[in-house]
Amino acid sequence: xxxxxxxxxxxxxxxxxxxxxxxxxxxxxxxxxxxxxxxxxxxxxxxxxxxxxxxxxxxxxxxxxxxxxxxxxxxxxxxxxxxxxxxxxxxxxxxxxxxxxxxxxxxxxxxxxxxxxxxxxxxxxxxxxxxxxxxxxxxxxxxxxxxxxxxxxxxxxxxxxxxxxxxxxxxxxxxxxxxxxxxxxxxxxxxxxxxxxxxxxxxxxxxxxxxxxxxxxxxxxxxxxxxxxxxxxxxxxxxx
Amino acid sequence: xxxxxxxxxxxxxxxxxxxxxxxxxxxxxxxxxxxxxxxxxxxxxxxxxxxxxxxxxxxxxxxxxxxxxxxxxxxxxxxxxxxxxxxxxxxxxxxxxxxxxxxxxxxxxxxxxxxxxxxxxxxxxxxxxxxxxxxxxxxxxxxxxxxxxxxxxxxxxxxxxxxxxxxxxxxxxxxxxxxxxxxxxxxxxxxxxxxxxxxxxxxxxxxxxxxxxxxxxxxxxxxxxxxxxxxxxxxxxxxxxxxxx
Numbered sequence: 001x002x003x004x005x006x007x008x009x010x011x012x013x014x015x016x017x018x019x020x021x022x023x024x025x026x027x028x029x030x031x032x033x034x035x036x037x038x039x040x041x042x043x044x045x046x047x048x049x050x051x052x053x054x055x056x057x058x059x060x061x062x063x064x065x066x067x068x069x070x071x072x073x074x075x076x077x078x079x080x081x082x083x084x085x086x087x088x089x090x091x092x093x094x095x096x097x098x099x100x101x102x103x104x105x106x107x108x109x110x111x112x113x114x115x116x117x118x119x120x121x122x123x124x125x126x127x128x129x130x131x132x133x134x135x136x137x138x139x140x141x142x143x144x145x146x147x148x149x150x151x152x153x154x155x156x157x158x159x160x161x162x163x164x165x166x167x168x169x170x171x172x173x174x175x176x177x178x179x180x181x182x183x184x185x186x187x188x189x190x191x192x193x194x195x196x197x198x199x200x201x202x203x204x205x206x207x208x209x210x211x212x213x214x215x216x217x218x219x220x221x222x223x224x225x226x227x228x229x230x231x232x233x234x235x236x237x238x239x240x
Numbered sequence: 241x242x243x244x245x246x247x248x249x250x251x252x253x254x255x256x257x258x259x260x261x262x263x264x265x266x267x268x269x270x271x272x273x274x275x276x277x278x279x280x281x282x283x284x285x286x287x288x289x290x291x292x293x294x295x296x297x298x299x300x301x302x303x304x305x306x307x308x309x310x311x312x313x314x315x316x317x318x319x320x321x322x323x324x325x326x327x328x329x330x331x332x333x334x335x336x337x338x339x340x341x342x343x344x345x346x347x348x349x350x351x352x353x354x355x356x357x358x359x360x361x362x363x364x365x366x367x368x369x370x371x372x373x374x375x376x377x378x379x380x381x382x383x384x385x386x387x388x389x390x391x392x393x394x395x396x397x398x399x400x401x402x403x404x405x406x407x408x409x410x411x412x413x414x415x416x417x418x419x420x421x422x423x424x425x426x427x428x429x430x431x432x433x434x435x436x437x438x439x440x441x442x443x444x445x446x447x448x449x450x451x452x453x454x455x456x457x458x459x460x461x462x463x464x465x466x467x468x469x470x471x472x473x474x475x476x477x478x479x480x481x482x483x484x485x
Contacts, residue, residue, distance in 0.1 A: 050393040051250055069429070170334040170386055178331030184370035187429045188446055191436020201433060201472070227371050227446060
């Protein structure tokens with residue numbers, strides 16, 4: 001594990017009291033660094049809205065997103081369990097998990113994943129969401145990796161709740177609603193890009209994200225610009 | 241502990257409130273009955289619905305009282321206020337007290353004028369679907385104080401329902417026709433992706449594409465999410481020359 005990068009990541013996740021804090025980008029940092037540092041293949045993150053309903057906010061690729069959605073809709077899966085119980089849920093061999101998660105397990109296996117870990121985003125008795133880590137190869141995560149993952153999640157959770165503790169519940173609501181709307185903008189842009197460039201949604205997302213990174217822009221800002229025609233769809237290609 | 245299904249229960253309950261009020265008055269569900277219901281149920285002193293216009297500033301579509309209308313006009317006149325900001329950010333702005341240094345720093349012209357007019361608390365919720373900006377729902381109170389968590393959750397539902405009614409109008413559908421109050425709104429990612437695709441297929445703005453998608457789903461008696469999935473899977477296309485809509 002790259003320690004310097006790990007430290008960098010912790011610092012970034014702790015720094016949420018900035019003027020232009022963007023929840024989507026923040027959670028994408030958590031997701032992307034988790035994939036990079038923890039020797040996993042994909043990650044997805046869900047946050048609970050005002051009604052305790054989990055909403056997909058970020059995922060490392062389109063496949064995982066589909067799975068998160070699947071989990072929500074079918075009411076079974078490790079993420080829901082982790083959120084509901086406040087405890088980490090691990091399964092090292094999804095091929096044998098059909099009894100536990102009759103809908104999620106087969107779908108995860110079909111998507112190419114052999115193992116999953118779900119960590120609740122929790123501060124004392126408050127659970128605000130969950131982080132799902134996916135691996136293609138079955139087998140358990142090492143203790144070190146699991147502890148590191150937990151630390152990343154804890155720092156991110158505290159980061160999200162910092163403003164709330166200092167200010168009010170309303171801030172979290174405003175942030176969450178902004179993130180949900182940004183999510184919609186990203187989906188709308190994906191559709192537009194996919195149609196114009198004749199590619200699929202995963203390709204469209206990759207193009208969007210690549211362009212955002214190369215130009216140091218927020219994902220949702222690029223999405224908005226593409227829709228408004230201020231960034232040409234063609235410009236998105238060639239950035240990986 | 242996750243409360244699965246609580247959101248759909250809450251939504252059903254709020255929709256029932258609106259339907260009951262309209263029913264008691266012997267009128268169909270409308271933006272007006274929704275605002276009137278919200279005022280009573282959320283225990284606020286006024287509810288105002290504004291819609292975005294091509295002129296570039298919002299127009300008050302319905303206000304339960306004069307103060308709400310006044311607050312809306314003030315924001316247009318001075319060119320600042322939560323109304324403009326929620327539209328830009330696509331997120332609510334919940335101000336428990338307009339009479340604080342914070343509020344006055346944020347809206348140096350609007351905040352003192354609003355307080356003078358008699359409003360201390362102002363909660364503005366955008367009515368939007370991604371880049372499709374339709375309008376805003378504003379709730380105000382004479383007394384300062386934030387909305388209680390349950391009221392806030394209900395307020396967000398009222399905003400969703402109001403958005404649905406306005407979208408029905410835009411799509412040329414009977415107002416309230418697509419709302420059952422049951423399942424959480426079927427705005428799946430595929431619906432948004434399909435909207436983007438249709439906008440490219442027809443070379444129209446997203447709002448127009450969304451209206452076409454909803455209208456087609458209604459005309460074909462097909463759930464919106466299902467039609468959207470078909471569009472994303474490229475089994476259904478929208479053709480500029482299509483005259484059925």
